[in-house]
Amino acid sequence: MEKPTTPPAIGDADRSGGLLATSILALSTVLIFIALRFVTRIWLVKRVGWDDWCIVFAGFGHIIGMGLITVQIKYGFGRPAYYLTEHQFQEFMKYSYGEWLQTFATLTFTKISICLFLLRITVTKAFIRPLYAAIFVLAVSNVVLSLVWILQCRPHLDKAWNSKMPGKCFSKGQLERIIISQAIISIISDFFLSAFPILILRKVQISFRSKVGLCLLMGLGVITGSLSLVRTALNYQNVTNDPTWLSIPNWYWRTWEVLFGVVAACIPTLRPLYKWLVQEYTRLTSASKSSKPITNHRSSSKPSKAFQNKAYGAKLDESVTREEDILPLQNFEGAGGLGNVEREVKQHSQEMKTGESQGFKPGLHLHGDLSTNRPGHFKRWDSEARIGGEYGVEEVEDRI
Incomplete structure (x- = not known):
């Protein structure tokens, strides 16, 4: 892909500051929620499962992704490509190539973590089998799409970011279909996993308020699916001659999608921590009241x-x-x-x-x-x- 040959009407604008601030905020939020999850698992629940380790892998993927974004900003992400040197544009394309692979893997690990979490609270085959099927589909689709993305150019893989190399690459339409395929799988899995707690808890004999609360906690993937829908609608921005500038809105939606995916996977696991905090607050409040003289003889x-x-x-x-x-x-x-x-x-x-x-x-x-x-x-x-x-x-x- 070659950069534009005519200057944009906006001039040499620079939005790299917002990109960097968003990267830092997203990374900090992800690390905080993962840390709280492990504090809850190790200190209160005293049990760490594969769903926790999968979210750790997703966290590592997000760290790598934010590192790649930082390097892309260094090479011109946030500015029109027309004002970049050939070296800057080539380096941006190289790190963008790797950043998409990270996005595929991070979203996959996040959704597999949610599947494994739901397997903790269901025991019937009618619920277990669809969850295992979802894990299989997510893992296989991620491997296939990642390989297709890696092999988009032949015989030299680096032609994906260096247009001077000999060989042939996928067209813009083919690259867009790869990203759309991943987005469709992500959207379907998000809404499927968000509806699953309703099926699990519908026959549980607890108050309607408690049931709704649990379903909302375990159904936050609806937010991630909605963000993925917007990101998919803006997918055309990723395959353009000016990716350093025109793909910025799509990057924001993609970043929030990854962020809310990790948060949605972690929040239900923090329920024991919330209950412990409420219990400690009640105990301290009760202790302070019991120290006062009791006037009620009953x-x-x-x-x-x-x-x-x-x-x-x-x-x-x-x-x-x-x-x-x-x-x-x-x-x-x-x-x-x-x-x-x-x-x-x-x-x-x-x-x-x-x-x-x-x-x-x-x-x-x-x-x-x-x-x-x-x-x-x-x-x-x-x-x-x-x-x-x-x-x-x-x-x-x-x-x-």
Whole structure:
């Protein structure tokens, strides 16, 4: 590809500052979210899976991509190609050739990470098989498109950025079709993976608000798919005689697509970190309130030591075993007061003994919603909801 021979009407404009600032912002955001994800996995969940390592590979790809963009800016990206020297234009084309390969790989690793994450929370073959199929399609398509992009010129690969080399290269239309093919696969996978949590959680017996929240957290890929649609519509800007200037809008949309893809893959995994922060805030708030004199005689009685110290085998949340959080249960009509709590714990202990031989784990439940203090609702601490007939909501959240 040769640079233009006539000067543009805009003159020797320069937009490299915005490109560099966006690169730094995008890279910083990606690294922060990946770091928070690993803090959550290592410190709270204490389990790191292949979905986490895939997002690390995507992060490395993004680092490489931002490094390539920095070099491209050095060689004239952000300025009209007419004002660049032959050497500058050739070097820009060379690093742009490599930057597209990085984009293909980074987006692929991001989507495979989301697939592996969804495999954590589903157990039925009806859901597992489509996810494995998606991983296979993403991996194979990335390899094929990358090889086609690498071999776009023959017999000398460097003719892709050095027009003086002998040989033959793909036409502009053929190069555009390669990029569009990758974009179509990316768009379909984004919307498919965004809709998948709805299928997984639709039969889970949790509140509608919680269900919508989980679906929104795990369905942020809709944003990535929308950005990819815009990037595809502007695809013509990549195959032009003035790529250092006319392809700038497409580069912005492509960068935001990669950025939001990584963020969408990381945000659902930060749920345990969010819950821990809320729990710590509640504990500190409760501790400060409990240090003040208690004027209400109904809440002045202490919970029984048997309930505080005895291990009943039930899977209890730590926030319920603390004294300051047990006290309000004595006045909770829906739960029946502390006596009902102790009876339910003892009953659950008996159920555990009789149920282990039958291969199931009965859940501890109290009549009433402990989170809202509304009697008449049903809340189960181990959750009676089952996905695929085996796992409950808490088990699913543990897998997240």
